[in-house]
Amino acid sequence: MKRTNRDTETSAGRVTRRSLVLGSVQLGIAGVLGWRMQQMQVEQADQFRLLAEENRINMRLLAPARGMIFDRNGIPLAENSQNYRIVIVREDAGDVEAALEKLRQLIYIGDDEIERTLKEIARRSSFVPVTVTDQRSWDDLAAVAVNTPALPGITPDVGLTRNYPLGPDYAHVVGYVGPVSDYDLSKIDDDDPLLQIPKFQIGKTGVEQKYEHDLRGKAGAKRIEVNAAGRVMRELDRDEGVPGTDLQLTVESKLQNFTEARLALGLSAAAVVMDVQTGDLVAVGNAPTFDPNKFVRGISVSDYGDLTGNKYRPLANKAVQGAYPPGSTFKMLVSLAALESGLLSSDETIYCGGYTELGNRRFHCWKRGGHGRMNLEQSLQQSCDVFYYELAQRVGIDRIAEQARKFGIGEEFDLPMSAVTSGVMPDKAWKRERYGQEWRVGDSLNAAIGQGYVLSSPLQLAVMTARIASGTRIKPRLVKSIDGVETPVVGAEPLDLNEGHLRLIRKGMYAVSNTGRGTGYGSRIEREGFTMAGKSGTSQVRSVVVNNADVPWEERDHGLFVCYAPYDNPKYAVSVIVEHGGGGSSAAAPVARDIMLFALHGELPPLESYPSNDRGKIEELFAGLDLRSDFRPSENRRSRV
Template identity: 55%
Template sequence: MSKKTQTPEPTQRRFSRRGVLLLGLQLALVGTLAWRMRQLQVVEADKYRLLAEENRINLRLIPPARGLIFDRNGEPLAINQQNYRIVIVREQARDVEDVLNRLAQIVEISPERRERVLRDVASRAAFVPVAVLEHMTWEDFARVSANAPALPGISPEVGLSRHYPHGPEFAHLVGYVGPVSDWDLSQIEDPDPLLQIPDFQIGKSGVERRHEDTLRGQAGTSRIEVNAVGRVIRELDRAEGRSGADMQLTIDYGLQAYALSRMGEESAAATVMDVHTGELLALASAPSFDPNNFVFGISQRDWDRLNSDDHRPMYNKTVSGAYPPGSTFKMIVALAAIELGLVDPEEEIFCNGSMMLGNQRFHCWRRGGHGHMNLRDSIKHSCDIYYYDIAQRIGMDRLTAFANKFGLGIRPDLPLPAVAAGLTPTRGWKAAVRGEAWQGGDTLNSGIGQGFMLASPVQLAIMTARLATGRAVEATLLRSIDGRLIQPQPAPPLEVSERGLRAVRDGMFAVSNERRGTAYSSRIADAEMILAGKTGTSQVRRISEAERRAGVFRNEDLPWNRRDHALFVGYAPYDDPKYAVSVVVEHGGSGSAAAAPIARDILMRALYGGLPPLEAYPPALREEIEEQRRSIPASSTAPPRSAGSGRA
């Protein structure tokens, strides 16, 4: 008879507690999992859905079309043109070198370009396209497109790139664009995300640089579905951006082209300005360069050539150049003396060729002197002694204040980089900057536009426009932005007496229209287009007493970079002024021989709206002018087309 085994009561109680504990733990785990699942699927669902979406979908920026730039008559100066290019994708090409060899049998690929492509392909992901050729001709592009099936990995593409249809004629004004550099990014406090796009281009000089934000526009966006390794699957949707604003300059293309052509091989600058509105019709700096060479990166050889040229083709001489104004400053000295009551226009000052100040002798440009000179004759003959005398009477600080009134020493407000302020010195300036006391000789030198005096060609044009009108005309370069016309503000009067202005203008008339005037040979024969002007010659070296005793070297006998600068300023017509002109020819020698003829021709081109008739020139010059015109491009002599602007 069997006996039933019984578990002791304490043991049963222990197993029951363990079971309850285990069940509790299981319930707690299940509850925790349930709570977490609810947290993930309900409470944080949006968060994780967004993260998953971000892993699957990329947001890409679409570069906007850059704003166009036109001249005052609607002539395009900077446009966006189709860029025919070829790209290669490594994973599709497999053997990149073999594909490039096949491509080279269809279009030319330089060894340097081939090496760059192989380097770029190796450094990027296999599915990222790399540009092989840019700016292809339509014929080459079509040939590659026709042979694309036999070129694995090769894709013909069409995009937009900046182009400057008139090349060197507007290089200094319009400027050029180029790829964004690290330095560019370091200069911007909060860079636009567009600037991070590979090969995106921004303005590097000229209006392109100063109005970068206006011309750039706003980016569009594209939502792209990608796989786990970042390869594009499809585009889900797209929002187009906003193109940059178009801009219209006050410059006249034909006049600008003519001015550059007329200066030829000289290192020179020419400015033409509407004396009433301040609109700049020409800002030509010679020699120039082709901005198209910079769009996709200039070669080292071309860059070195431009930088080693002693005529400085990269330098915008019209606004950045600062030159001693020489005798073109004498009108300001004369006007200051009249306004301050220190000289009467009919008062005569005797010039014997030199004057002493302390133990230092100051010379007139004419060794034997000019004799007795009143104000009108002093301007006509450009007598230095006359201006030494009245500059002493005025004093430097008062003379500087008067020069500032006519725009000298004041930086013009123009949308261009590196606009020079020039220099109109004072006693305090010399003490602060040079640590030296002002000398009486400094005042004398300043009285003839030498010494520390500096002015840019555009400042000299502003000065001349103010002399012609008696108003504080300001230079302006922008005519409209995005179709909105910019109306110049009426210029206030200068608060200078008509008597003084009339006396100075009369002297400028004599310079160009009376025999023995320093610019008589550059006069305009048309009685309705009479030119009033002033020549100037500014020294770039000091002439010693020993050289004066032995005979001063002629400019033609000196090395080019030691010759004097040649200057001319003027306006026309004399009785009803329309345009002011200034010309500076670096190391040109004489203002009357080098600068005045160029200024006259450019001013006549502005007045007539095309080439003036030969009858407008003095009879003795007509044969020379006719010969000169054969070398001038037809595009610069044609009258302007109808005004207007629009996207090209």
């Protein structure tokens, strides 16, 4: 049917309206798009430029160089060595297992390393580099570097790892580092991002642990460009961060090495050498010891089992952790308590018949037949127990404890070593609080000869001896300087004691080492100007006195000896304990004498320093010692130390 003009006009009007609506919509959309493009390209240009940059620029954390540790002469005790390693970043690698399999086709990597890497990757953020393998050769590093285009997310790297050039000599003093663990993180209240780096090394024991924050330094960073596949294209810039602080200790490496070698001739022992005037600990020795380098990367189960299963306890720092009855070395303090309280005069004598009766119990002297009449000097010279049983009853434990604490017994010294013990200096209040019991006179008699509840460490005995020798409150010091800034000497002020009383104690110690009846006479020093004053001690392990030869090693008495020299101008104080070694005069005194002579000479002492009948034996002993000869200051030592 033919359309009319009216129909045609109506239809044309509809098309025109639709065209206008559609055109308007299209124009509106175009306007919105234009406005949005103008906003993105002009107003938000910087924001989108930054997002684009972040898609191709990655930031990587850089571990700083750990601070070095030196002895007093600049010989390195803990330094850093290069460590070639291979790292992987999960967000750049894509298929991690496929990337690791490609890597294994280039260099050998054990199944255990792959398994550990996968666990670490699963635990860490996707952008954190995870070490696949370290301590690799240069050839391995080069092989990976050449093939990096085919290894997305995997890069060779050169880092630093800790090294202890003198090994076992300083294992108990410097300590060691090891990979940070979840256990470490649970104990440390520290948000330092460095701790999140897998295998990052932190101090575990000793100076390394106590000065962790100073030695660690501050993290650096590098910016790298990666392509769409996650391969590193180039390094844009780098901030190395702040290296850790360098420390200089008071110890002297030749003496430390000799001390360790001399102690090693026994089964289990410890020694401390302290400068009488400054408090510097110039040697802190333990035997047996261990190689701290084994702990740096994570010690094997078998090696760790060998150390923990050893009954001589090589991991224990006996010199500062060990708490032992001090035996007769404690008698000087009991004497001072009696003198200072006016309950003993310098010329008074006490009769020793071999024992003291208290109620229905006898407290025996070590010499069953008795010593007869003894004055103060003789009682120290021959170590008469009955003399001190009498003093204990006169003075009482509270006055003894007060005097002993002036000399460091019962004090926990603030030193950067692990588990420094305070020992025990008991008194009436201590027993009441600890055991809910009253103090008894018998307790005082035991304490008077360094038994019973009294416990002290070789460090405390060295401090005691140094204070007797110097007459000052000198405190031990292990860190000589921090970044070249000297640490202060503490405690050089005089003790609040009668100097005449101190002279009486020194005279008695002189008699111990230099008179025929002295318990330390067999270990005297013959050389003029090097005369030594000392005191032996025997610490009972069993309550029943037995012949040490008749019981197993672990049930024998401990042997102790303390000394200082030269007598007229004291320089060093030495304390030695030989665990289960028997008598102090036979087991510990010869060791202390040898260490003292080395400290005074700075090298192996001449045979003329020894009694003539001992020189052949000493020469043979020295020939058998495993001593180092490679003590050289570090070439990498930073000038600030």
